[in-house]
Amino acid sequence: MSFSLRDKKHNWHPYTQHKTAPDFPAIVKGNGALLWDENGKEYIDAIASWWVNPYGHSNQVMADAIYKQLTTLEHVLFGGFTHNVAVELSEKLTQILPKNQQKLFYSDNGSTAVEVAIKVALQYHYNKGVKKTKIIAFEDAFHGDTFGAMAASGISFFTEAFEGSLLEVVRIPIPVEGKENETKQLLEELLTTNEFAAFIFEPLVLGAAGMIMYSPQILDELIALCKSHNVFTIADEVMTGFGKTGKTFACDYLSLQPDMMCLSKALTGGTIPMAITTFTQEIFDGFYDDDTSKALFHGHTFTANPTGCAAALASISILQTEAIQKNIQEVNQSHLQFEQHIKKHPKVLATRVLGVIFALEIKSEVKESYYGTMRNTLYNHFIENGVILRPVGNVVYILPPYIISKEQLQKVYQVIENALEIV
Template identity: 75%
Template structure:
């Protein structure tokens, strides 16, 4: 029995309808921006394996940091103990995050980082003796698959089966160009009810919605409005964090500062699952009490895993190097040039670029399903061509490792152009 056959026999993959899906390529090796399957077929990983591998696969700097930590202390419980790597990582984060982020809560993945933020928002007001039980989010948001994160998400087929089992979340329009005033008015109307604990958003870019982008100016206005009504703001930087937008964090484009931030994905350079929720001192202080019941009773077995912390420290060191910063700028310039080259193509509705993120919207009739025929046709084409891209409906996006070279990126662009001839 082949590895692929064994995979089909045993494994249940995410976001997969196995009755209609093809067998999955068995990846056995990765190096830089490339992956190879069991038959030797080469793939360019043009989405950094779901946005987590900014420094490429099998990065020796990250591997050495992990090895060094494994040979000293692989794990220790964080309940009742602490350790040097987590202290160093929190100190480093306090230096590179917005200056109001003072406390760091560790968990396992992006969904749990959001879960912690939502729970802290609700319990803050509970601890204060106030009843605020609702959350505000954008339409078409995606914040994760655990129940709180899923409730905050607005892509319906992810959540349809669980309606009636989720906390109450009310949505406002995404403030894309021309929609800003409508969003501001909708948010203000909700805030005036004093029923909401928090407003959660993906800053500047909605990833799973198809890299939908909006301006820092309007986000500043929305955050300021929420602060005026004492509603917490949660910046979900799980996708955008650690260089994707051209700055360390999308919030670095803002004048306002969020009350909480959610971090994961590229946090450890794609090596070890880890997540962090950061908080202002004000939020932490609402849990700091002689009453034990006012503590935040949330935790994970692998909270603040020392090996993950060592990987994250090494990843941040890499991010801050001149070489990686230069690579981010170079990818951005290539994206801008490709957008200019293809924008007048008869099959292209629009393009958008921010940092290393490129998105192209295909001109089609009618609404396209998220996992519809067009998307599946494109995905299969790209895989046959040795390019890992995961279109969203009629949107093709690129979010490559920062170390992708010019030849590889040019191959991704040319394959996208070829794909447009199939439509």
């Protein structure tokens, strides 16, 4: 019996209605930007396996670093102990992060990185004897699936079953071109109430909303407003971090910097689950007290796992190579060229490009649902043609490994262009 059929017996997949889902391809091998299923069919991984794998599958540098660490120290608890690779990783990250980020807290994934940030924002004020219990976020944001992260997310498809059980979050419009003043005005009104502990945002690109983009200039203005009202800012760089936008972090486009940052996905080059939430010294100092109860009582069994730290160090070293930086620029240039061609197509409503991210919005007479008919038609077309893309409603996006070849990228473009003829 094939792996695909055996999979159905026990495995419960994410974001899947199993009653209507088809059999899934069973992937048995990966190399570079390519994956192969059990039948030998080849796929181009054009979304870097949910944005985590920038340097290609089965990367030898990553594999060697992980093997070396596994045969030295695979894991040790981080409660009451430290270890050399966590120290080295914290030193490396503080060199490349915005200068105000000085303290790192380790967890397991993007959702937990956000969860930590939200808890810290709330407890900081609690420790000071100040009641600030609400959070501000963008409409249509996505920050994860644990309860705090889910509360900060604005996509009702994912959260509607839990309404009434979530932290109180007030949402403001995404400040896309033409809506900047509306967003800024509403944020300022909310801040004057003095009820909010933090404003969380995906900097410059809202991924799960369909790669919606907005300018660094307006984000600077929103951060400035929050700073003037002593409200913390949290940059969720889980998707955008480590080169996706053309800079190491999306926040590198800003003049002002957030108080906290959430990192995961490409942090370990697509190998080992790990996340980090980073903080200013001021925030850390809000927990530094003779009173034990003011400590951050939050932790994970695999906090600062040495093997994950070793993977992250290897990942950063690859990112900083001249070859990878050149590849990022070349992917960006390819996207811009394809954009100039495809935006003239009669079925294309809009296109967006930033760094290695390309998004194309297809014209539709009705509002397409997240997992609607158009999305499913597109998805099936891509899989049949050996390209892994996961459309968001009527938005098709590419976020490939940085090492994707020009020929592979051209095939992705062609398959997308062909798909416009079937919707």
